[in-house]
Amino acid sequence: MTPKKFKTYQRPVRQLAIAIAVASLAACGGGGGGGTGLAGLGASPTGTLSGVAVDGYLQGATVFLDLNSNGLQDTGEPSSLTNTTGQYVLDYSQLSTPIAGLQIVVTGGIDTDTGNTFTGRLTARASKAAQGQVVTPLTSLVDAMVAQGLAADVTAAQTMVATALGLTVADLSKDPVAALASTPAIYTQAVALQRAVQLLAGVNANSGESSHKAQERMMKAIAKVVKSQTSRVDVSQLVAALQVTNTSGASQLAAAVQAAVTTALNNGGHDSAKAALKGLDQVRVRMENDHDDHDKNHDDDMEQAAAKIDDERGLSTSRPFTNLVKDESNKDEIDAVKNLFQPGNVVAQPVNTNGRLLASNCFQCHGTGGMGGFESIRGDAGEVRDYLTKPASSDIMAAHAQGYTSAQLDAIIAYLQQ
Structure with missing residues (x-):
């Protein structure tokens, strides 16, 4: 069935109430504060499910309940758009069956940590709770285990994912951004996982396969590796164990993301982490493009992709992108990348503006x-x-x-x- 782009669940009066509720969430600070970052959600109207979508906070993303498990947003499936802090409210009041166990799907929007269009796909299984439903790359991994029968239920899948990544089951239900101060590993593992999955999907997509379907397939492959784990690992090790194209490059990327973002958080806080992610996202895109161009000198080498960006930008002396992806990346190197994204660094436009x-x-x-x-x-x-x-x-x-x-x-x- 063809996806229905940007369709919403049309019940005007109800939608007005939900819109007011979402606006109130933002006014309450939403993702701010401690704990899970969802305390600002407050009580949800009866027959609604509320939560937050996070890579960074996803703004303007489509969230829907997949009633028929086909992975597509179909007519009649409860849906909404996220607000500026990634929060959403789904109205399921017209459904006659329970929502617990249904898949929540998030696509599109803007990743507010990078300002880039979010081209990923996040999922989670709806719980019995009416509020606080977090959807992140980590919940996507849990969902991939459930979808393949690798775990008896969501709780069992959460236990396996948490144990493998050195987290707790409770951590997987937290807003990663709101938990930065107390448990930064939730965020660093999540953003590393998402970027590895997107890179793998980009270079392993089958002919005619959508990017979202390819990402789902890669996440399921990683879930199988989690199932076989007997000791703690990180995302880069999970990726390295896959039997698909470019595992080396994706493993390098995941390790660089986790290392650079951790360094950035320790030395410059969330703003520095955002800058590191912006730079590493450009490296990821370059790696994807090199693969599409059949550039065998760059397919699996993250540092060569970073060097290519430095050369293209005329940064062959300072080489900020090359330094960013190295294992010994430090605060000074992250700050150098951060300076590239400062407002005011505007490049003069060419004389010919046709096109x-x-x-x-x-x-x-x-x-x-x-x-x-x-x-x-x-x-x-x-x-x-x-x-x-x-x-x-x-x-x-x-x-x-x-x-x-x-x-x-x-x-x-x-x-x-x-």
């Missing part, structure tokens, strides 16, 4: 972290033509490219390559 308006669509996904230009994609702009030969459903770039005429694509490429 700029059309190219603004590229900027929405390939935004340059506030630097003001398109430096990160100038050299590869011509490759957009390659996506005209691929099915629109196979890749988000194919879907975008096929929305333009050949003349419009030529204008975009000419602008970006100045």
Whole structure:
């Protein structure tokens, strides 16, 4: 069945009450504070399920209850959009069956920690509680175990995931951002897992397979590795045990994310962690692009991908991205990357602005972290033509490219390559 994009569960009066409730959540501070960060949610209206979606907080993401377990948002399935702190409220009052055990799916929106479009897919199993339902990369891993029958129930799956990653079962139900001060490992493990899954999905997608389906498949593969664990590991070790393409690169990336973000949190707090993630997300995208280009010199090597970004940006002397991904990455190197994303570091626009308006669509996904230009994609702009030969459903770039005429694509490429 074809997904129904941006459909909502239409019950006007009820939706108004829920909208007011969501606004109230934001006013209460929502994800702030200690513990799980969900204390601000308050009591949910009867027949609603509330919670928070977190990679960083996901703003404007679609959340829905998958009633028929097909992984798609279908007509009649309760859904809503997250607010600025990732909070959502689902109205299931019209359902005649219990929601406990149903899959909650989160897609789209903006990762507020990086400012990037969230291209991932998060899931969790609805609990009997009407509030405090967290959806994160870690709950996605738990859900992948349940979906494959690797655990008897959610509690058993949580125990296996928590034991493998050195966390507690309670940690898996916490808001990772709100728990940064007390248990930063929840956040560092979660963001490392998400980036590894996205990289693996990008380079292991089958022909015609959607990115979300590929991510689901990679998460299920990692869940099988968790099942076989007898001692504590980290995300990079789980990934390294997979039998798929580019496990080496994904393992390197997961280790770098966890190390750099931990260093950033210890020395500069959440803002530094955001900067580290922005930089590492660019490295991940470069690794994906190198694989798509069949660049065998870079497919599995994270440091070479980072070096390529430094060279493209004219940073061959300071090499901030290369330093960021090294094991010995420290505060000074993270600060160097952070400085690249400071407001005010605007690159002068070229004289010829033909095609700029059309190219603004590229900027929405390939935004340059506030630097003001398109430096990160100038050299590869011509490759957009390659996506005209691929099915629109196979890749988000194919879907975008096929929305333009050949003349419009030529204008975009000419602008970006100045």
